[in-house]
Amino acid sequence: MARGNGCCSSFCKCFFEYETPRVLVIQNKCVGTINRLIQASIVSYVIGYVCVIQQGYQDTDSVISSVTTKVKGTALANTSDLGVQVMDVADYIIPPQMENSFFVLTNMIVTPNQTQTTCPELPNPSTICTSDSDCTAGFSNPRGNGIQTGKCVNYSDTIKTCEVVAWCPLEIDTNLPKPALLAEAENFTVLIKNSIRYPKFNFNKRNILPHINSSYLKRCTFDRVTDPHCPIFRLKDIVTEAGEDFQTMAVNGGVMGILIDWSCDLDLSEKRCIPKYSFRRLDNKNPTNNVAPGYNFRFAKYYKDCDDIDTRTLIKAYGICFDVIVFGKAGKFDMVPTLVNIGAALSFLSLVNAVCDWVVLTFLSKRDYYSKLKFIHVDENEDTLSEGTMYGTQ
Amino acid sequence: MARGNGCCSSFCKCFFEYETPRVLVIQNKCVGTINRLIQASIVSYVIGYVCVIQQGYQDTDSVISSVTTKVKGTALANTSDLGVQVMDVADYIIPPQMENSFFVLTNMIVTPNQTQTTCPELPNPSTICTSDSDCTAGFSNPRGNGIQTGKCVNYSDTIKTCEVVAWCPLEIDTNLPKPALLAEAENFTVLIKNSIRYPKFNFNKRNILPHINSSYLKRCTFDRVTDPHCPIFRLKDIVTEAGEDFQTMAVNGGVMGILIDWSCDLDLSEKRCIPKYSFRRLDNKNPTNNVAPGYNFRFAKYYKDCDDIDTRTLIKAYGICFDVIVFGKAGKFDMVPTLVNIGAALSFLSLVNAVCDWVVLTFLSKRDYYSKLKFIHVDENEDTLSEGTMYGTQ
């Protein structure tokens, strides 16, 4: 060989070299069994737990969702102020549409014909007064109803309270109708249209499944057993399945969650990716620390009377706010998580040797003999190999 | 060596020991090539797929977003009930603001001057009657319009239906205006302000990019080619890019998704983290199973007439609900995923040996010779090493 290409030839030689560890093969039932058992448990962990149960071979994506809802039903409300009234969708859904939720009015306190004027505050320790000096003109209690004028006026024959500028007469919200005014709301139905998307997998689906036809949709109502894919829900069924009583909840209002779980294994057929509905009460029913239990808010309808004076009807609306909460993760086979999981498991296989070596060199009767075969000890301070340590390699 | 510090010295000896496997180096072009090929493919997988394509060295965070929208434009609506009307933002955006979405009214059925009284139900198989005995006082069909009084009255000269207490006259929603009343809504524009945050990386950005100045914003309209960063969208453009026809959609309404993708590689310059807009129709256009195709809801405007009687104008509003859906994941270099991915890949390198050993011990002509060099077999039942197995180690 010419000297000139010595470097190249040395590289070639190195390139085609294959290094393989020299091993000691021990025929021993005990150690062999331990060895195979640990190997088997690692392999079964990878196959069983990571792949089958946790689906560690999948890449995941979170759901993107769009929800529209449509409530149907009419109810008779008998209010002392307004008399018997029929209430339909335009009356009891407030505001008329929301994203991902809808509010159904079930009870209310109506204060009609409010105008901007002055009237005595509602009596409570901080508003009851005996003379004008107890009231401060311009003072506004954040939990009061208006701005004080500084006068102390008769609230009733026996009580005097500070006068306020406010929408008068003030709302008195102590007598909440019981049973709820719209007790019949339990029979209302809601159609929930939900379309979802997993952007990473370019997967779209709706909760109105392909096999559902129009005539079925016109008459069906969701039932966990008989109609689990019908997207039309009776309000009472929702509340009942969450373990609550509709009539009790209707009085004070509350927040219900309609949870739609779109967890899907996209390695399977698309047909098997179907929504799972569940229902939960989201506010706390009767805890010890409940201020203003239930759910309510105030809104007003504004009018002008014939003298062009602004009047309003104030409504304190109690009702059930239904939050449609869509969640879920889709998984699909992907190289990276698969290899990461298998790779991590493989590195545990190297632990098998650590355990078995320990057994071999500690418990077996021939441990010294095996040790001599396995190890060569060299000491930097000695010139030659020690006699004993060389034994196994001779 | 003194016996007293024997334990310590033995620990020291053990501590400074370095164990390295003894290896057999085989010069063989075939095996060497296989060895290097597999190594190369694992290394290129790690560099190419995990790092470059999947960016496995990054930790990720999900986007947090806030959206406000502002629609501009006026349109002329010619309704039979109300005559020609100009409709501006306050009229056609209902409710006036929503989080993450906005509704543009494009068509409507107006039923003015409804009052609480009695009137015959709309005729359908369950409401048509011949005598009072066909109607049940107090019965309320969830899909009907009111509460039955128990009387059977003339709906028209030929048809009798059950009388209901309801907001009368009842809405007749069979004649939907075609073309849509607000056909001109296609020229409305919407300014979408979107600010996002990746909390894990403390990164904030808005969709109004820093290089966009005020005068540009006053005149620009989004165009995928010429103005891809202008946050002002013409409604028709949105619908058209989703492959739909605005005028068709305006008649029955629908749900459009304005998808803003904020996927960012935060290892790069912040400037390169820009939103990508796309548009999709989210409801199903013309499937076989479509009840109530499109999108509509009812709301009412409440009045008091001069006799203080509540009247309302019921509006069945058809329109396009635009959902602004913000999504995205940001990635930034992080030690943990990097090391997990490299570590997992490293453990695959140990598989190279398994493959090459198999080749060496099965296919090479000198396989027995190599085998004897690589292995020492010891059997627990034999006292000394078997002759043959010792060959390679002599």
Added chain:
Amino acid sequence: MARGNGCCSSFCKCFFEYETPRVLVIQNKCVGTINRLIQASIVSYVIGYVCVIQQGYQDTDSVISSVTTKVKGTALANTSDLGVQVMDVADYIIPPQMENSFFVLTNMIVTPNQTQTTCPELPNPSTICTSDSDCTAGFSNPRGNGIQTGKCVNYSDTIKTCEVVAWCPLEIDTNLPKPALLAEAENFTVLIKNSIRYPKFNFNKRNILPHINSSYLKRCTFDRVTDPHCPIFRLKDIVTEAGEDFQTMAVNGGVMGILIDWSCDLDLSEKRCIPKYSFRRLDNKNPTNNVAPGYNFRFAKYYKDCDDIDTRTLIKAYGICFDVIVFGKAGKFDMVPTLVNIGAALSFLSLVNAVCDWVVLTFLSKRDYYSKLKFIHVDENEDTLSEGTMYGTQ
């Protein structure tokens, strides 16, 4: 041994075989120290960084949340059009409820008594005209207020503009009240009820913590130091903590984020899973590229006058939109991520050998000696082992 069960016996033999690499143990302080140092750093990385800091042993889940809000307070607004007015919750919260956010009106431009008629457009370069020929009947500028009639009429004594069909008189929004009409809104308080759920771990919690009692809730206000768990926030405190001035923000409006971070380590006690509140301004305060700074929208109150003509009061509402943004990840011990992280770290241990081998075979004075002990070189082209390479194994 009978020949019949040779196969079986061979399998058994193979099954109970245990392969362990033969190793060379080098007693060398330098290499031993390097070896132990690298091992120690890998182990401390796994324990310190992956486990303690990054909690790599945990599986994570994203939060699902439901928010309701209730604002309290009244304020006096002195508008030129409507005189002094008390405004309460029903007046300044628009719409009366939203999911995850609430809008507090702080300033407004009121245009009362608009009716559908014709009036001159507001003067701007594109609407100013000198004769009817400058105006196009039926033309509607998307940024204008109505549909042009084609006439050119007097806007004032000196200016003529195109006439439009619109809700007239047109809104003039150039004189924004300063200070804001509802300057007192800074003292309003808001109660935020937030219930969250981690579905993967079946964990539910509310931001009203169990130890908070009803009487505390009636009087407390959030304060980062003294009352960090009180869910009642004073609006001014929110804005101030975000580094903004409430009065400045109230004039033009804006968007505030109330961020609730529910990041929890569910391996610890449930009691330690508590919400962390923070506040940020989400819109851009004073950038160079700000069209329509702040936040506003228009809505109308509709009336019928005594002649049954529709009139409306148009309100351009400026205010602060508070977005309640709930985020967080919960972690809980899980086998898969634990094993993946440890496994990946283990495979780095194999790198230790690579480094130490390189040291041993390159820098140690006895490198040739060690090399001969470690390696057997065989060449496919040679019949027997080369003399030198066999040295170490003799």
